[in-house]
Structures are given as structure tokens and as C-alpha cells.
Amino acid sequence: MGADLTATETARKRYDRIAPLYDMMEGFAEVLNHGKWRRLQWSKVEGTDILEVGVGTGKNFPWYPADARVSAIDFSKRMLERARAKSDKDKVKVRLRQMDVQNLEFGDDSFDTVVASFVFCSVPDPVLGLHEIRRVCRPGGKVILLEHVLSSNRVLARLMNLANPLAVRMMGANINRRTADNVARSGLTIQKVTDLGAGIFKLIEARKTATPS
Numbered sequence: 001m002g003a004d005l006t007a008t009e010t011a012r013k014r015y016d017r018i019a020p021l022y023d024m025m026e027g028f029a030e031v032l033n034h035g036k037w038r039r040l041q042w043s044k045v046e047g048t049d050i051l052e053v054g055v056g057t058g059k060n061f062p063w064y065p066a067d068a069r070v071s072a073i074d075f076s077k078r079m080l081e082r083a084r085a086k087s088d089k090d091k092v093k094v095r096l097r098q099m100d101v102q103n104l105e106f107g108d109d110s111f112d113t114v115v116a117s118f119v120f121c122s123v124p125d126p127v128l129g130l131h132e133i134r135r136v137c138r139p140g141g142k143v144i145l146l147e148h149v150l151s152s153n154r155v156l157a158r159l160m161n162l163a164n165p166l167a168v169r170m171m172g173a174n175i176n177r178r179t180a181d182n183v184a185r186s187g188l189t190i191q192k193v194t195d196l197g198a199g200i201f202k203l204i205e206a207r208k209t210a211t212p213s
């Protein structure tokens, strides 16, 4: 089954609206934690053909490996415009394209590593998106996600579920996703889930193995 087009269009428009404010909204978190988590994530990249999904305004550009061929996609035109301006200014080698992760226009087995940071909280059908990532990843290739997820603490999880509709409206992000479960459901094989903070921020490392998990 394909993506829910109405939900996808609503989410895309939300990011188009947020784009001018995104770097400012995330500024404090970036200095506090996100910067060091991004560095950790990109230190785990393997191979030379890399896909970044949900590139946003290009916050991961500083961590791209120097010798890599990076393609980066986002479904939001306005976020991509910002990424393009940043890549022109900083002379970042990247092929930027507007694309929905739920319907990737790349061939099977195209990339050594697929990376996404803070993306699967907002993809309307995360399992479909992860399934597409699995398809374009080479056999044995790596998938590395930096995500915030639903807390394993029951009280906190309850509050997060209650606050979720507001979070989606304001930031376009679901705060109650079980992304590691979604990764496993997509057929990728989880290798490691590292808790980066508060039981909410996770680095998820997975592989495309011969037999889906």
C-alpha cells in the first residue's frame, strides 16, 4: 500500500511553514546536545555512497565524510531551499533532491549507509519510509537513526501521549513514536540502540541483512 497522500501533504506543508524558524527553534538544543549526537552518528557511517533522509536545513553538513558521495532528500521545498543556500555558502558536496522517504526515487541497493536525524517522528507512515530505506540500502549496508521516542517510563509515556497532538501541531513532530520497533517491523535488523538521554533520545543502528528480521 502507498503513503497516505493527505497526511503527507499536511506534514509537508507544516515543515514548509516551520522552515524559516527551524534553526532558531533548535538553536539551544543544538548547542546543548544535538551537535555532539550528530558527530557520534556520522562517525558510524560506512562506505562512500551515503543517503541522508530528511536533510532539513542541512544541520548535518559539517559531519559529512570528506570522501563520500552524499545524496540528501527532504519532502519540504522550503527546508531544502535553506539546505541549498547553506551548501552553496559552505561549499558542501551534496546532491539535494525533493523526495518523500515513503516513495524514494532511487533504485534498489543504491547506498552503503542511510542516515536520518529527528525525521521518523514526523513521517506519516514510518514503517513504509523505513521499508523504502531498506530497499535502497545495499545488502549488508547500514542504517543509522538519531531519534526521540516514547519514554519507557510509564508516567512520562502517558504525559507524552497526552501532549502529542499539541506537539504535532506546533512542531510537526510526534513525541510518542516507537521508532526502534518500527525499524524492526520494516525488515531491517537492529544491531544496537544507544540511549543518549532521558530514555527518550536514541541512536539506532541497523543493517540490511539477507533475511529480514
Ligand SMILES: C[S@@+](CC[C@H](N)C(=O)[O-])C[C@H]1O[C@@H](n2cnc3c(N)ncnc32)[C@H](O)[C@@H]1O
Binding pocket: 011, 012, 015, 053, 054, 055, 056, 057, 058, 059, 060, 073, 074, 075, 076, 079, 099, 100, 101, 102, 116, 117, 118, 119, 122, 123, 124, 129, 173
Ligand atoms: C525535525 S526536522 C529534522 C531535520 C534534520 N534532519 C535535522 O536533524 O535537523 C524533520 C525533517 O524531516 C523532513 N521529513 C519529514 N517527513 C518526511 C518525508 N516523508 N520525506 C522526506 N522528508 C521528510 C521534514 O521536512 C524536516 O526537514
